[in-house]
C-alpha cells in the first residue's frame with residue numbers, strides 16, 4: 001500500500017514538472033518586441049499597430065507591442081537605452097541621433113539601424129483662421145505649440161523659424177503639448193497655431209479642421225530654398241488642396257521621411273522575419289492609414305539615413321533591390 005502511494009506521488013510530481021516545463025518553454029519561445037511609435041492622433045501609432053497585427057497573424061513566435069510617445073527624439077533615445085526594440089521616427093532625427101547631434105542628443109545613438117522607409121511627413125503649421133496668420137512671419141506675438149516634448153516636430157520648428165530670422169522667443173507663448181492636446185487647444189482658442197511634422201491626413205489635424213476654421217501656413221520662397229540648403233533632409237512638398245476642411249489650394253512646404261528602425265542588437269533572423277512580413281502584407285499597412293499606401297518595396301530605401309539592419313539588408317538583397 002505504502003509502495004503504491006509512493007509510486008502515485010512520483011507520477012504526480014513528474015507530471016507537474018512536465019507541465020511547468022512545457023509552459024515555461026512555450027513562454028521562452030515567444031519573443032516580445034516593443035515598437036516606440038508616436039502620437040495617438042498621428043500616423044506612426046496606427047502604422048505601428050498594423051505592424052503588430054501583421055506579426056500576430058503571421059509570426060507565431062513574435063509578439064509586438066506598441067507604445068505611444070512624443071515621437072522621433074524620444075524614440076531614438078528609447079532605442080539607445082534598450083527600452084524599445086524598434087521605433088518609427090523621422091529620417092532627419094534618426095541621422096542626428098546616429099551622429100549624436102547636440103543639444104537633442106548628448107551622445108551618439110550608435111545602435112540605431114534602418115528597417116524600411118515608410119512615407120513622407122510634411123511640416124504643417126496649422127493656425128486658427130481668426131488668428132489671421134497667413135505667413136510664418138505672422139506667427140510673431142502669437143501663442144504657438146512647437147510640438148510635443150521629444151518630437152522631431154520641435155526640431156523642425158526651430159529650423160523653419162531660423163530661416164525666417166525668428167526664434168521661440170518671438171512668440172507670446174510657447175507650448176509643448178501632446179498632439180491630442182494641441183488639437184484641443186486650437187479648437188477652444190487657447191493657442192493660435194501648432195507645428196506638426198506628420199503625414200498629411202493625421203487624425204489630429206483632420207479633427208481640428210472639422211471643428212474650427214483653420215489654415216495651413218505655407219513654407220515657401222527663398223526661405224524654403226535656404227531651409228533645404230541648410231538641412232539636406234528636407235524636400236519640397238505640397239499639402240494638397242482638400243487635405244483638410246477649408247484647405248482649398250495646394251500649400252507649399254517641406255517634408256522629411258518617416259522610417260522604421262530597430263536596435264542593432266536585434267537578432268538578424270528576427271529583423272529579417274519582420275521586414276519580410278511587412279512587405280508580404282502591405283495591404284494591412286494600407287488599411288491602417290492612407291499614408292501606408294506610400295510604402296512599397298521599390299521605395300523602401302528612399303531617404304534611408306542610417307545603416308540598415310543586416311536582417312533587412314538580407315531581405316532587400318534577396319528581392320534584388322540592393323546589391
Ligand code: GLU
Nearest residue numbers: 038039042043044152153
Ligand atoms: N513626426 C512626428 C515627430 O516626431 C511624429 C508623427 C506621428 O506620430 O505620426 O514629431
